[in-house]
Amino acid sequence: MSSQNSTASQMGQQPLSREDLAKLVAADIAPGSYVNLGIGQPTKVSDYLTPEQQVTLHTENGMLGMGPQAHGEDIDEELINAGKIPVTELPGASYFHHADSFAMMRGGHLDVCVLGAFQVSTGGDLANWSTGAPDAIPAVGGAMDLAIGAKEVFVMMSLFAKDGTPKIVADCSYPVTGLGCVSRVYTDHGVFLIEARDGGPRLVLREAYGIAPEELVKRFDFPVVIAG
Amino acid sequence: MSSQNSTASQMGQQPLSREDLAKLVAADIAPGSYVNLGIGQPTKVSDYLTPEQQVTLHTENGMLGMGPQAHGEDIDEELINAGKIPVTELPGASYFHHADSFAMMRGGHLDVCVLGAFQVSTGGDLANWSTGAPDAIPAVGGAMDLAIGAKEVFVMMSLFAKDGTPKIVADCSYPVTGLGCVSRVYTDHGVFLIEARDGGPRLVLREAYGIAPEELVKRFDFPVVIAG
Amino acid sequence: MTEFVDTAAEAVAGVRDGATVLLGGFGNAGQPMELIDALLDSGTTDLTVVSNNAGQGDRGLALLIKERRVRKVICSFPRQSDSWHFDAAYRAGELELELVPQGNLAERLRAAGAGIGAFFTPTGYGTSLAEGKETREIEGRNYVLEHPIRGDVALIKALKADDVGNLVFRKTARNFGPVMAAAASHTVVQVAELVPSGSLDPENVVTPGIYVDTVTALTPRTSQTQEVKEA
Amino acid sequence: MTEFVDTAAEAVAGVRDGATVLLGGFGNAGQPMELIDALLDSGTTDLTVVSNNAGQGDRGLALLIKERRVRKVICSFPRQSDSWHFDAAYRAGELELELVPQGNLAERLRAAGAGIGAFFTPTGYGTSLAEGKETREIEGRNYVLEHPIRGDVALIKALKADDVGNLVFRKTARNFGPVMAAAASHTVVQVAELVPSGSLDPENVVTPGIYVDTVTALTPRTSQTQEVKEA
Numbered sequence: 001m002s003s004q005n006s007t008a009s010q011m012g013q014q015p016l017s018r019e020d021l022a023k024l025v026a027a028d029i030a031p032g033s034y035v036n037l038g039i040g041q042p043t044k045v046s047d048y049l050t051p052e053q054q055v056t057l058h059t060e061n062g063m064l065g066m067g068p069q070a071h072g073e074d075i076d077e078e079l080i081n082a083g084k085i086p087v088t089e090l091p092g093a094s095y096f097h098h099a100d101s102f103a104m105m106r107g108g109h110l111d112v113c114v115l116g117a118f119q120v121s122t123g124g125d126l127a128n129w130s131t132g133a134p135d136a137i138p139a140v141g142g143a144m145d146l147a148i149g150a151k152e153v154f155v156m157m158s159l160f161a162k163d164g165t166p167k168i169v170a171d172c173s174y175p176v177t178g179l180g181c182v183s184r185v186y187t188d189h190g191v192f193l194i195e196a197r198d199g200g201p202r203l204v205l206r207e208a209y210g211i212a213p214e215e216l217v218k219r220f221d222f223p224v225v226i227a228g
Numbered sequence: 229m230s231s232q233n234s235t236a237s238q239m240g241q242q243p244l245s246r247e248d249l250a251k252l253v254a255a256d257i258a259p260g261s262y263v264n265l266g267i268g269q270p271t272k273v274s275d276y277l278t279p280e281q282q283v284t285l286h287t288e289n290g291m292l293g294m295g296p297q298a299h300g301e302d303i304d305e306e307l308i309n310a311g312k313i314p315v316t317e318l319p320g321a322s323y324f325h326h327a328d329s330f331a332m333m334r335g336g337h338l339d340v341c342v343l344g345a346f347q348v349s350t351g352g353d354l355a356n357w358s359t360g361a362p363d364a365i366p367a368v369g370g371a372m373d374l375a376i377g378a379k380e381v382f383v384m385m386s387l388f389a390k391d392g393t394p395k396i397v398a399d400c401s402y403p404v405t406g407l408g409c410v411s412r413v414y415t416d417h418g419v420f421l422i423e424a425r426d427g428g429p430r431l432v433l434r435e436a437y438g439i440a441p442e443e444l445v446k447r448f449d450f451p452v453v454i455a456g
Numbered sequence: 457m458t459e460f461v462d463t464a465a466e467a468v469a470g471v472r473d474g475a476t477v478l479l480g481g482f483g484n485a486g487q488p489m490e491l492i493d494a495l496l497d498s499g500t501t502d503l504t505v506v507s508n509n510a511g512q513g514d515r516g517l518a519l520l521i522k523e524r525r526v527r528k529v530i531c532s533f534p535r536q537s538d539s540w541h542f543d544a545a546y547r548a549g550e551l552e553l554e555l556v557p558q559g560n561l562a563e564r565l566r567a568a569g570a571g572i573g574a575f576f577t578p579t580g581y582g583t584s585l586a587e588g589k590e591t592r593e594i595e596g597r598n599y600v601l602e603h604p605i606r607g608d609v610a611l612i613k614a615l616k617a618d619d620v621g622n623l624v625f626r627k628t629a630r631n632f633g634p635v636m637a638a639a640a641s642h643t644v645v646q647v648a649e650l651v652p653s654g655s656l657d658p659e660n661v662v663t664p665g666i667y668v669d670t671v672t673a674l675t676p677r678t679s680q681t682q683e684v685k686e687a
Numbered sequence: 688m689t690e691f692v693d694t695a696a697e698a699v700a701g702v703r704d705g706a707t708v709l710l711g712g713f714g715n716a717g718q719p720m721e722l723i724d725a726l727l728d729s730g731t732t733d734l735t736v737v738s739n740n741a742g743q744g745d746r747g748l749a750l751l752i753k754e755r756r757v758r759k760v761i762c763s764f765p766r767q768s769d770s771w772h773f774d775a776a777y778r779a780g781e782l783e784l785e786l787v788p789q790g791n792l793a794e795r796l797r798a799a800g801a802g803i804g805a806f807f808t809p810t811g812y813g814t815s816l817a818e819g820k821e822t823r824e825i826e827g828r829n830y831v832l833e834h835p836i837r838g839d840v841a842l843i844k845a846l847k848a849d850d851v852g853n854l855v856f857r858k859t860a861r862n863f864g865p866v867m868a869a870a871a872s873h874t875v876v877q878v879a880e881l882v883p884s885g886s887l888d889p890e891n892v893v894t895p896g897i898y899v900d901t902v903t904a905l906t907p908r909t910s911q912t913q914e915v916k917e918a
Contacts, residue, residue: 032688034897061482061628064895078629084483091885092851094892097634099566102559103801138555139535145559145579179582260457262666289713289859292664306860312714319654320620322661325865327797330790331570366786367766373790373810407813573830576804599804660891
């Protein structure tokens with residue numbers, strides 16, 4: 001839970017870029033963790049994981065020990081990640097079928113899952129699978145399994161929607177993916193912790209970027225604790 | 229369901245020996261079947277399965293393609309059957325863990341399971357795991373899974389208890405292993421079919437050994453149909 | 457016992473109109489393209505298809521949907537950048553969709569093969585995909601009751617089969633193959649290669665032959681050529 | 688991440704009094720004898736042991752029971768021709784027994800590892816072992832609701848482990864190993880051999896290292912000698 005990492009402190013003067021955000025999440029993943037990176041922005045985190053961290057990547061379509069994206073001659077249609085992008089295999093990898101793969105996830109064996117989101121509630125509810133638009137073609141994939149499966153769920157997203165309202169909300173207006181499952185929210189303007197405590201979870205601003213913490217918390221119409 | 233097998237007709241003049249009974253069951257197993265043979269008397273059936281039958285034996289401790297008992301140098305403590313007797317491996321064998329093995333059984337993928345019994349009811353209830361004696365140390369093993377798992381459950385037992393009463397009964401007095409699960413009962417004095425029909429199952433004597441069918445059915449205090 | 461047939465057409469000849477067909481594959485990986493092509497040629501229609509996706513581009517399941525041979529799709533992720541045939545059929549109201557979270561899809565198939573009557577899963581609790589389903593709190597956690605998905609037929613792709621139908625798969629093309637093989641009344645497999653019994657190490661068999669009813673082999677050369685072309 | 692320790696004593700050092708210990712093995716096959724011996728030496732007591740059997744002869748689990756270090760056994764088949772230590776402890780009322788049909792035992796362990804809250808199984812319906820349990824008819828078949836069995840620790844035996852804890856097993860000694868590894872908070876494995884990462888084919892890994900916390904290797908020679916002696 002420490003915010004003492006050089007990447008983050010160097011970046012305190014302005015909002016984080018998408019690359020810096022990925023770097024920050026990567027640095028926060030404990031050495032030796034088993035991690036699932038969701039499709040989209042979270043995939044970028046893998047670029048900043050160091051060999052010394054010895055992080056093992058899980059892809060829910062049946063593999064542990066996934067390596068970087070494959071290019072050129074290394075592309076193999078039968079070795080893909082959950083986003084259906086060709087990837088590579090690292091030493092120590094293993095393959096398993098879909099039921100075993102989701103048992104691994106649902107059984108709570110992954111240490112961290114990093115997901116994108118439309119909204120996160122102050123209680124840790126996640127909305128990331130559907131905007132609820134009536135004409136949209138629905139698709140859920142592994143989102144609901146990922147949401148409830150890992151020991152910790154980190155969300156990566158921009159803090160504010162296009163209309164300027166925060167995407168951390170008292171209650172999700174979009175259809176939820178899972179209830180009370182998110183433990184941290186990494187955004188361009190700040191990192192938030194959702195801490196479990198008696199009497200209900202509380203939202204803590206661990207660090208702000210490009211804005212003073214005191215200013216940032218005023219943007220919410222519910223209490224946000226500034227980490228001491 | 230045919231009784232046309234030479235072994236059986238040759239043996240019609242006297243009760244079947246345990247070996248003849250095993251021979252009869254073996255001959256009745258359809259070619260290509262996947263079969264689990266229970267501990268004890270049913271194990272003998274494997275001695276009479278012919279290579280032409282291409283029967284594959286399952287042992288619930290995690291193997292398909294089990295071969296005959298191992299002897300001498302072939303004994304391997306890590307290759308045993310459900311009775312913990314060292315066995316051998318045939319070409320085309322496979323190993324799997326216990327949950328997969330019982331999923332195979334519970335999922336109805338085995339064609340035939342052959343079990344011993346204390347009692348079988350006219351409705352196909354099986355009692356073979358406990359005599360209910362108050363001082364006995366209970367043990368169930370895979371009996372209850374075997375009872376309900378296979379497409380067909382054949383029982384092998386002597387027809388009469390030591391006190392002369394039939395072990396095919398209207399209702400089991402011993403604790404049951406499974407309800408309505410037995411489809412055939414192979415005994416020294418006759419082979420019985422438990423046929424499902426509207427209005428409930430009926431008990432059919434397929435063939436009698438060492439006693440006239442008409443005499444044999446008189447030994448029961450419920451109706452037994454003689455196969456036409 | 458496993459039967460071996462020479463062509464994909466023979467392999468799918470038993471699929472009837474109205475059947476529930478479990479189709480292996482995650483995207484194109486593990487999708488039994490040749491069996492699906494044969495199913496297209498066979499004219500079988502009114503199918504319920506259970507698969508992770510609902511077809512991509514102009515291949516495989518996408519073509520079955522294009523030809524309106526599929527009445528209903530049970531899947532987790534129909535929407536893709538190239539799922540235009542699904543999109544069109546769905547928007548036209550000519551295709552029913554049951555959307556299932558991917559892990560529940562896998563576990564419901566596993567339950568069908570394993571003889572489990574129903575199971576409580578945490579996935580989907582409190583979401584619209586669990587609406588109307590029975591829920592229960594067990595040891596402080598909330599669960600949804602989910603039921604097995606059984607198939608009349610499974611069409612899957614494996615790497616090799618031996619003489620008794622034992623299968624091994626290749627990399628992430630394994631995906632739904634093993635659970636679908638166990639969840640269907642009749643399982644049809646296309647493999648790149650047939651090998652004699654005894655040439656697969658019994659420790660490494662992924663799907664034992666007991667789950668495999670019909671196998672058809674594509675020659676390894678054809679299969680490799682095709683893979684390169686697709687990549 | 689998997690840790691590797693030099694001795695069985697270090698491997699079991701974390702097992703606390705009162706722990707629920709999942710013990711691999713079916714009879715002696717797959718029973719982690721050296722880990723159990725180390726547990727005996729450690730003095731840990733008041734254990735709940737989950738295992739298929741309740742010990743045979745004067746080895747392994749039988750000795751733990753003889754020494755009255757086990758408070759309760761959850762198993763399917765305690766009674767054996769040579770289960771004299773279990774028999775004595777049970778008859779003396781010094782050992783609690785929960786008898787579970789073997790397939791339910793395996794599936795309850797699997798459920799613990801797979802995050803299933805409970806499941807409906809046909810095994811045991813209508814029998815005394817299902818007394819007091821919830822039942823339900825689903826599509827004309829009767830089922831009993833069974834719950835997961837979780838372990839604080841699993842002690843299992845495998846053939847090989849690689850540097851990241853991936854395991855392969857040997858023949859029918861595989862039995863409960865993979866499901867117990869997933870069902871315990873902390874899994875300890877004794878292996879005959881350690882091999883470098885990359886020397887196990889990723890297609891053939893049976894238990895991925897994510898389920899393996901502590902590994903200790905016995906030299907292959909010792910293990911072979913012992914097996915011959917036992918045979």
